[in-house]
Amino acid sequence: xxxxxxxxxxxxxxxxxxxxxxxxxxxxxxxxxxxxxxxxxxxxxxxxxxxxxxxxxxxxxxxxxxxxxxxxxxxxxxxxxxxxxxxxxxxxxxxxxxxxxxxxxxxxxxxxxxxxxxxxxxxxxxxxxxxxxxxxxxxxxxxxxxxxxxxxxxxxxxxxxxxxxxxxxxxxxxxxxxxxxxxxxxxxxxxxxxxxxxxxxxxxxxxxxxxxxxxxxxxxxxxxxxxxxxxxxxxxxxxxxxxxxxxxxxxxxxxxxxxxxxxxxxxxxxxxxxxxxxxxxxxxxxxxxxxxxxxxxxxxxxxxxxxxxxxxxxxxxxxxxxxxxxxxxxxxxxxxxxxxxxxxxxxxxxxxxxxxxxxxxxxxxxxxxxxxxxxxxxxxxxxxxxxxxxxxxxxxxxxxxxxxxxxxxxxxxxxxxxxxxxxxxxxxxxxxxxxxxxxxxxxxxxxxxxxxxxxxxxxxxxxxxxxxxxxxxxxxxxxxxxxxxxxxxxxxxxxxxxxxxxxxxxxxxxxxxxxxxxxxxxxxxxxxxxxxxxxxxxxxxxxxxxxxxxxxxxxxxxx
Amino acid sequence: xxxxxxxxxxxxxxxxxxxxxxxxxxxxxxxxxxxxxxxxxxxxx
Numbered sequence: 136x137x138x139x140x141x142x143x144x145x146x147x148x149x150x151x152x153x154x155x156x157x158x159x160x161x162x163x164x165x166x167x168x169x170x171x172x173x174x175x176x177x178x179x180x181x182x183x184x185x186x187x188x189x190x191x192x193x194x195x196x197x198x199x200x201x202x203x204x205x206x207x208x209x210x211x212x213x214x215x216x217x218x219x220x221x222x223x224x225x226x227x228x229x230x231x232x233x234x235x236x237x238x239x240x241x242x243x244x245x246x247x248x249x250x251x252x253x254x255x256x257x258x259x260x261x262x263x264x265x266x267x268x269x270x271x272x273x274x275x276x277x278x279x280x281x282x283x284x285x286x287x288x289x290x291x292x293x294x295x296x297x298x299x300x301x302x303x304x305x306x307x308x309x310x311x312x313x314x315x316x317x318x319x320x321x322x323x324x325x326x327x328x329x330x331x332x333x334x335x336x337x338x339x340x341x342x343x344x345x346x347x348x349x350x351x352x353x354x355x356x357x358x359x360x361x362x363x364x365x366x367x368x369x370x371x372x373x374x375x376x377x378x379x380x381x382x383x384x385x386x387x388x389x390x391x392x393x394x395x396x397x398x399x400x401x402x403x404x405x406x407x408x409x410x411x412x413x414x415x416x417x418x419x420x421x422x423x424x425x426x427x428x429x430x431x432x433x434x435x436x437x438x439x440x441x442x443x444x445x446x447x448x449x450x451x452x453x454x455x456x457x458x459x460x461x462x463x464x465x466x467x468x469x470x471x472x473x474x475x476x477x478x479x480x481x482x483x484x485x486x487x488x489x490x491x492x493x494x495x496x497x498x499x500x501x502x503x504x505x506x507x508x509x510x511x512x513x514x515x516x517x518x519x520x521x522x523x524x525x526x527x528x529x530x531x532x533x534x535x536x537x538x539x540x541x542x543x544x545x546x547x548x549x550x551x552x553x554x555x556x557x558x559x560x561x562x563x564x565x566x567x568x569x570x571x572x573x574x575x576x577x578x579x580x581x582x583x584x585x586x587x588x589x590x591x592x593x594x595x596x597x598x599x600x601x602x603x604x605x606x607x608x609x610x611x612x613x614x615x616x617x618x619x620x621x622x623x624x625x626x627x628x629x630x631x632x633x634x635x636x637x638x639x640x641x642x643x644x645x646x647x648x649x650x651x652x653x654x655x656x657x658x659x660x661x662x663x664x665x666x667x668x669x670x671x672x673x674x675x676x677x678x679x680x681x682x683x684x685x686x687x688x689x690x691x692x693x694x
Numbered sequence: 695x696x697x698x699x700x701x702x703x704x705x706x707x708x709x710x711x712x713x714x715x716x717x718x719x720x721x722x723x724x725x726x727x728x729x730x731x732x733x734x735x736x737x738x739x
Contacts, residue, residue, distance in 0.1 A: 379699065383703040386698060448713075459706050463703075463707075610726060
């Protein structure tokens with residue numbers, strides 16, 4: 136059993152702490168940048184119908200089941216997904232191997248997430264330099280760029296982003312004597328290391344209890360600012376309501392580059408497009424971080440008789456609040472108001488929206504440096520709360536398989552994580568490595584893991600076990616209906632989504648791997664990481680672990 | 695913004711804000727059985 140270095144079992148300090156930690160894990164760049172882009176590009180308001188359906192039949196049942204699975208594993212003495220799946224799968228090595236998938240996926244995502252985190256930090260500090268200028272504390276992180284972020288035209292913002300991430304060629308960030316981006320990345324690695332090093336309660340929970348309310352406050356402040364901007368340019372069609380309409384209207388006109396109407400898309404056309412359903416399901420799936428290891432690892436640190444029924448619902452609700460209410464009202468309406476529907480295009484890419492379009496908007500907005508700082512500080516906090524959750528499954532796995540203390544596990548995990556981050560920072564030409572990691576690890580692996588995890592929960596661990604686990608310590612009427620929804624609705628629906636997703640995406644991606652050496656090297660790195668994690672899973676499966684009954688902690692729901 | 699836009703936006707917001715509000719209400723008004731029985735970080739060995 137993983138323990139604190141002083142020999143006590145690690146637990147969350149409070150139920151609020153675990154809810155904030157899991158919400159913090161789920162709330163990230165996807166909520167504020169990816170979601171609005173997906174809505175705007177997939178039919179606006181009509182997109183919300185498949186989105187809400189996916190929330191009800193995929194997100195809530197799967198998140199609830201994953202919380203229950205995690206606490207069950209915790210009561211068996213496991214905190215890593217490998218151990219949790221191994222114990223729920225009747226101590227068969229096969230299910231431990233599934234846990235290896237969901238341990239390695241967040242770990243690799245963390246490698247490039249730290250890099251993106253560094254961009255948010257750089258943008259926030261650059262804006263802060265402008266905010267502090269009137270106080271005589273003007274500073275800039277880049278030579279030749281004044282404090283704050285003001286450029287004459289959109290190309291200036293694009294060039295700044297390109298230079299920050301080294302998009303021109305591989306190794307661009309390593310050619311400077313002291314690359315600001317590399318230093319910021321190292322700072323982010325250090326922050327993540329320190330928080331996991333301090334442990335679940337004193338590190339992760341402590342930080343999330345401060346950061347999550349701060350994220351909410353910053354988001355509300357930015358939204359109030361956007362709402363109170365009344366058509367700043369004075370050009371017809373660029374009011375706040377026009378911005379909202381661009382995002383939420385279920386039927387809309389399609390404009391060409393000159394702004395002329397060339398087509399009209401209505402609700403039924405949108406709803407009959409399977410691609411829109413796929414986009415909605417993918418968005419909610421990745422947003423809630425299902426099957427990425429973090430949820431079940433965090434749930435394993437809940438007290439043996441702690442609630443999972445209400446906690447899982449509360450963390451899902453917090454994530455949805457940030458995504459729909461905050462993400463939906465913030466970025467795109469502001470971009471439309473200042474840049475118009477044509478110039479503000481490029482919503483398909485979260486990076487373009489977040490790091491090119493929005494800085495352009497802040498450049499035109501009154502007190503834009505302050506709001507820019509607040510927005511990127513909000514993104515930075517959201518990114519940190521997510522990235523620490525990506526390290527924790529691997530930290531727990533090292534503790535359980537190599538019998539390391541938490542501190543040494545955190546050190547080893549962070550060291551390996553930094554190695555992967557170095558690979559991402561080197562292959563920056565068109566963000567090659569980041570893109571390959573993102574597709575195969577953040578998109579492909581979790582979908583495969585979702586199918587396997589549903590099989591484990593519904594058909595191996597069993598409905599009875601899930602019901603018992605949901606009932607234990609429940610603060611609301613246990614949502615038993617999720618068991619049948621998982622079996623008869625979510626599972627076939629997910630299967631359809633995965634097959635359709637693969638049919639649409641895999642061909643071009645496989646071709647890319649054949650053609651690109653960076654893609655091949657990145658995939659080799661992913662494969663090596665997976666093999667090493669599988670080896671650890673085998674080590675763990677060799678060790679017989681006690682059931683909750685044998686641990687004598689509480690009544691066992693073991694099948 | 696069209697009427698359809700208002701309907702889709704207010705319905706979506708009502709669902710997520712309602713769900714969040716209900717969860718917060720339940721968190722405040724129900725008791726955590728575990729918190730009364732066992733304090734955090736209780737040594738097990």
